[in-house]
Amino acid sequence: MSNGRAVSLRGNTEHPTTRGQLCPKVNRYLERVHHPDRILQPLARSGPKGSGSFEPIGWNEAMARIADRMAVLRDAGRTEAILPYSFDGTQGVIQKGVLSDRFFALLGTSDVHRHLCGVTAWLGAADVSGAPFGIDPLELSHARTIVLWGTNTYHTNRHLWPVIEEARAKGACIVVVDPVHTPTARRADEYLQLKPGSDVALVLGLIGVLRRDGLLDQEWIANHTRGWDELVASVDSVTLEGISDETGIAVERIEWLARQFATQRPAAVRSLVGPEHRGNGRDIMRAIALLPAVTGAWRDVGGGLARSTQIYFETALNSPTPPTSDGQRRRFNMADLGAVLTDKDLDPPIELLFVHNSNPAVICPDQNRVIDGLRREDLFTVVSEQFMTDTARYADLVLPATTQLEHLDLGIAWGHLFLSLNQPAIEPLGEARPNTEVFRRLARSLGLDDPLFTRTDEELIRGLLDSDHPWMRGITYERLEQRTWLRLGVPEGFRPNVDALPATEHGRLELGALAHRPSRAGQVGQLMLLSRKQHLRFLNANYGGFTDHFPDPPQPRIELHPDDAAARGIDGGDLVQVSNERGTLTIEAVISSDLQPGLASMAFGWWNRHTPQARSVNALSNPTTPADGRGSAAFHDTWVFVQRLTELPTSGVRTD
Numbered sequence: 001m002s003n004g005r006a007v008s009l010r011g012n013t014e015h016p017t018t019r020g021q022l023c024p025k026v027n028r029y030l031e032r033v034h035h036p037d038r039i040l041q042p043l044a045r046s047g048p049k050g051s052g053s054f055e056p057i058g059w060n061e062a063m064a065r066i067a068d069r070m071a072v073l074r075d076a077g078r079t080e081a082i083l084p085y086s087f088d089g090t091q092g093v094i095q096k097g098v099l100s101d102r103f104f105a106l107l108g109t110s111d112v113h114r115h116l117c118g119v120t121a122w123l124g125a126a127d128v129s130g131a132p133f134g135i136d137p138l139e140l141s142h143a144r145t146i147v148l149w150g151t152n153t154y155h156t157n158r159h160l161w162p163v164i165e166e167a168r169a170k171g172a173c174i175v176v177v178d179p180v181h182t183p184t185a186r187r188a189d190e191y192l193q194l195k196p197g198s199d200v201a202l203v204l205g206l207i208g209v210l211r212r213d214g215l216l217d218q219e220w221i222a223n224h225t226r227g228w229d230e231l232v233a234s235v236d237s238v239t240l241e242g243i244s245d246e247t248g249i250a251v252e253r254i255e256w257l258a259r260q261f262a263t264q265r266p267a268a269v270r271s272l273v274g275p276e277h278r279g280n281g282r283d284i285m286r287a288i289a290l291l292p293a294v295t296g297a298w299r300d301v302g303g304g305l306a307r308s309t310q311i312y313f314e315t316a317l318n319s320p321t322p323p324t325s326d327g328q329r330r331r332f333n334m335a336d337l338g339a340v341l342t343d344k345d346l347d348p349p350i351e352l353l354f355v356h357n358s359n360p361a362v363i364c365p366d367q368n369r370v371i372d373g374l375r376r377e378d379l380f381t382v383v384s385e386q387f388m389t390d391t392a393r394y395a396d397l398v399l400p401a402t403t404q405l406e407h408l409d410l411g412i413a414w415g416h417l418f419l420s421l422n423q424p425a426i427e428p429l430g431e432a433r434p435n436t437e438v439f440r441r442l443a444r445s446l447g448l449d450d451p452l453f454t455r456t457d458e459e460l461i462r463g464l465l466d467s468d469h470p471w472m473r474g475i476t477y478e479r480l481e482q483r484t485w486l487r488l489g490v491p492e493g494f495r496p497n498v499d500a501l502p503a504t505e506h507g508r509l510e511l512g513a514l515a516h517r518p519s520r521a522g523q524v525g526q527l528m529l530l531s532r533k534q535h536l537r538f539l540n541a542n543y544g545g546f547t548d549h550f551p552d553p554p555q556p557r558i559e560l561h562p563d564d565a566a567a568r569g570i571d572g573g574d575l576v577q578v579s580n581e582r583g584t585l586t587i588e589a590v591i592s593s594d595l596q597p598g599l600a601s602m603a604f605g606w607w608n609r610h611t612p613q614a615r616s617v618n619a620l621s622n623p624t625t626p627a628d629g630r631g632s633a634a635f636h637d638t639w640v641f642v643q644r645l646t647e648l649p650t651s652g653v654r655t656d
């Protein structure tokens with residue numbers, strides 16, 4: 001640090017996961033912290049909604065305005081008219097939600113199910129093992145077969161890549177199963193380009209081959225699982241040829257993968273969220289989890305399913321008990337924000353929206369409706385942000401938020417088992433304040449009486465660490481302060497479902513019937529649009545407004561398969577119109593044989609200002625969530641028409 005400015009940022013070479021490497025996104029984090037566009041004062045709207053006109057106000061005034069509005073709603077018995085909207089802007093536990101969750105729960109506001117990332121995958125894996133513990137991803141280095149199933153590891157999980165390479169150097173075969181020939185697929189030893197959404201069919205085919213060829217672990221199935229007969233009935237109801245048609249993968253390739261997975265052990269499957277973003281996402285994740293459950297791959301260190309490790313931290317850390325009334329709050333799936341904000345019959349309607357750690361104008365599906373909602377004159381929107389994002393532009397009040405360099409936090413992870421203490425390197429810049437401070441002040445103004453609000457950030461972290469769980473033995477605040485990170489005390493080589501029983505009712509892995517329920521097909525002439533994390537220097541919507549993080553060429557584009565482009569008379573570089581019942585975008589086409597015919601792809605993460613319509617890919621994507629409201633949106637089950645344009649459209653161009 002020099003004069004309040006952070007001057008140097010580097011990875012720690014001793015960290016077993018990062019090995020001293022920052023990723024392309026975080027390499028330039030210092031520039032983000034000291035960026036000239038940082039919001040450093042509270043701002044009040046001074047022009048029409050969305051115009052981006054604001055004037056600075058003081059913190060006292062900003063807090064008073066929010067507290068007054070909330071008090072009026074509380075006095076009128078309408079606290080459900082308040083909706084907090086927050087998500088994964090930070091993975092730090094206390095800045096993410098300890099105090100905000102308590103604040104909104106005590107006030108009795110509406111709430112959102114924060115399910116856009118990982119919850120469907122969690123549920124699908126939990127259908128098999130009760131609590132979905134996967135293996136420590138570092139143990140993939142022991143595997144001889146690693147199937148990267150619908151995860152673009154080289155791009156989205158850079159720190160796992162050296163582990164994959166280490167396994168390969170020791171003789172492992174790296175397999176990718178993905179509808180797109182991704183940068184990860186390019187680096188794999190074997191690539192299976194399956195038709196999108198056909199994963200359940202592929203698993204049925206694999207289990208069919210394993211059974212036919214006597215490659216199943218019968219002893220394991222008999223002693224560690226339940227529901228084998230029902231699964232067999234599902235497997236018997238399909239033919240390998242039928243599966244090959246369904247998935248687009250040749251019979252010999254399915255046979256090869258089945259044999260490889262069963263015999264070249266340890267064998268592991270790795271998956272994150274790609275396949276969950278579909279109508280049948282939970283089925284897909286369950287099917288993926290069934291594969292190691294029938295081969296007994298869990299027996300071997302380095303075998304089984306490697307997925308998000310978040311559940312380890314949730315299990316080990318203390319978490320503050322929510323107030324008893326919390327279960328009765330009105331809750332919406334966060335993917336439904338557009339519908340919720342524009343629903344004329346909602347009783348009570350949302351009158352105050354409080355956004356922090358999230359950028360719903362970009363990350364939420366059904367973007368046109370989200371923005372229609374944000375434009376409502378009778379909605380009071382507060383956004384706590386570091387930058388003037390597409391969401392912040394629609395705010396009535398913007399609160400300047402600190403970055404990780406300016407606040408204290410406890411970091412958990414989805415990719416490894418290390419707990420880390422994020423100690424501030426500099427004082428908060430300008431008038432930026434941590435989320436915790438905002439909720440302490442609001443709680444005081446509204447007279448919310450709870451001991452949690454009297455604790456400092458350090459005390460909150462100490463409270464989380466003060467857990468009796470054996471994985472927390474020896475992990476103290478002082479040791480973290482000294483060492484920065486400590487591995488949870490999960491024994492090295494810990495084999496979930498072997499060293500501990502599955503958390504199902506009967507302590508066995510649950511198999512059962514498995515039905516392939518394909519998603520709705522598109523109309524004639526439509527293409528299926530994927531919105532993947534395609535740019536190395538984007539982290540969700542964190543950098544979509546930062547020109548130095550843009551790819552070359554610096555604009556969002558749509559990738560089309562050569563056959564689909566030719567059928568529409570489209571060449572690379574042409575302007576095309578992409579549309580469906582939810583929206584229209586005008587962007588440049590790029591021709592890519594990484595796709596398969598019928599599939600188009602646009603990168604997720606661009607801010608809305610880069611198209612003439614001032615919208616990004618989520619203006620098109622599918623907001624459908626599972627019928628029980630639990631789980632993510634079917635982002636990738638999106639059907640669009642694509643046509644060539646000869647000139648820029650004049651209608652539909654927005655200036656806000």
Ligand SMILES: Nc1nc2c(c(=O)[nH]1)N[C@H]1C(S)=C(S)[C@@H](COP(=O)(O)OP(=O)(O)OC[C@H]3O[C@@H](n4cnc5c(=O)[nH]c(N)nc54)[C@H](O)[C@@H]3O)O[C@H]1N2
Nearest residue numbers: 150151152156180196197272273274532533536538539540
């Ligand atoms: N560079 C970069 N890295 C990131 C992020 C980022 O924005 N940018 N975001 C971070 C976050 S929040 C997350 S959750 C992770 C996500 O990490 P991943 O899950 O690896 O990333 P996604 O791009 O969501 O999806 C992965 C793959 O799923 C494939 N897919 C789509 N449909 C199907 C299907 O039906 N079946 C199968 N088998 N595959 C399918 C896509 O083609 C894509 O290649 O990445 C993290 N890392």
Ligand SMILES: Nc1nc2c(c(=O)[nH]1)N[C@H]1C(S)=C(S)[C@@H](COP(=O)(O)OP(=O)(O)OC[C@H]3O[C@@H](n4cnc5c(=O)[nH]c(N)nc54)[C@H](O)[C@@H]3O)O[C@H]1N2
Nearest residue numbers: 087088089090117357358359363384401531540541542604
């Ligand atoms: N079409 C499509 N949509 C998707 C996805 C996709 O693959 N395709 N992926 C989904 C997934 S996996 C995810 S995780 C979500 C991500 O959705 P979000 O979590 O909403 O998005 P982020 O861009 O990661 O972060 C939002 C904002 O948090 C802010 N922020 C960071 N730290 C702090 C802090 O300490 N305080 C405050 N107040 N703000 C902070 C950042 O400046 C950033 O603008 O998007 C989902 N949406």
Ligand SMILES: [Mo]
Nearest residue numbers: 088117118273
């Ligand atoms: Mo995510």
